[in-house]
Amino acid sequence: MTEKERGRDAHFRMVDGLLIALMVLPLVCCIVLKVLFTPESEGVDISGAMIYFTAPFPGQELIITESQVNSWAIILTLLGLCLYLTHGLTEKAETKRQLIAEWIVEKCEGLVNANMGERYAGYEYLIAAIMGLSALSSLSCLIGLFSPTGDVNVTAGWAILVFALVTYTKLQGGFLNYLKGFTEPIPLFTPMNFISEFSLPVSMAFRHYGNVMSGAVISALIGTALRGLSKMILGWIPVIGNIPLLQIGLPAILSIYFDVFSGLMQAYIFAMLTMLNVSGSFPQEAWEKRQEKKAIRKQRAALAKA
């Protein structure tokens, strides 16, 4: 190995280290922040995210809570992860991380292609972002953080983005067609169509939020119950009695279901619903018909010009 190569290698490793720090440090900061701010409490404590900061804003107060801070930390972590995975890409795919990166990209492409079709290829970024953000948000409770997905405001923001995309896709067919879509199959259905239209973001937001939050609530309840139980049974032993020994075990097993499985499941479901709703809002046949119409109109214009 020449001096130059060694220098390059050292440089490569240094960048790697920085990227890993970028992945880990935001989460560590969040944990530190949480530890510093969490009040000592006894008994059942079921509440939303902790408020770190408030400021008066037009309309409603701006409140920065745990969920926002954790979301930013997770975004930074994902940014670090992306940079780490794509650091030192080569054509021959010599590193494991490159294989992982290619796997992620190809899987997202395949998923979007299978569920939405070729003409929505641009949605693969959004689907990857939803899955990554949602899964990491739900999993962040494993390291003791508050899951941002357990806050309805967070999932509502995502659902509104999806709703905006659905509406945007519908508007591709023309504004009048969009309005006409509400009166189908008969004009009598219009109010119901309106309700179903606007229930989409609400249902998506509450489905995700409810699943994660319910898991957190059950975990908190069981944890508290086990602490009480261990105090009742083992409380008479001098030193050991103060340690909630019964909390060992069962919460961990429940966490595998409520945090890991349910969290990943909800991420997948949210991504799936996004794909189905967007691609279903402007079906293939309607799109093809519209393309045909456009072509005919163009032809006519060309003929008129000639």
Added chain:
Amino acid sequence: MQSLSIISVNIWQILISFANLAILTWIIKKFLFKPVKKVLDSRRENIDSAYARADAAEAEAEEHRLNYAAAMAAAKQTTDQMISEAAREAERRGNEIENEARDRAQEIRRQAEADAQLEKKKAEEEMKREIADISAQLTGKLLEREVKPEDHRGLIDSFLQEL
């Protein structure tokens, strides 16, 4: 520290979350998909070009093989032709030699026959002359007088002619 109640809707928080997802989408596009797709595309291009090169090499090899086979066939034809020509030539030469030898033999025989004939004639002449001489002597002795051989030559000749 205060907490939010378990359900509370705050428009700014929703907006922040909306922006977060949009930003993350951009991040993923820019920092994950673009570089990976670039690498995948360049790899596909490389593989395609490698296949094209392999095809070209194969075609070239096939062409070389055909050329070689054609050259071999031509060479074989030439050698065959050369061999058959040589064989024909050899046969022709052999026949020539044979004919020549036969001619020579016949000539020698003819010569020998002619020689023999000549010898025979000579001997005959000799014999005739002997006979004539002897008969002249005999006649001389018989007649007890000198007979001139010149006189009797004609006589004997005519006699011999009658033989």
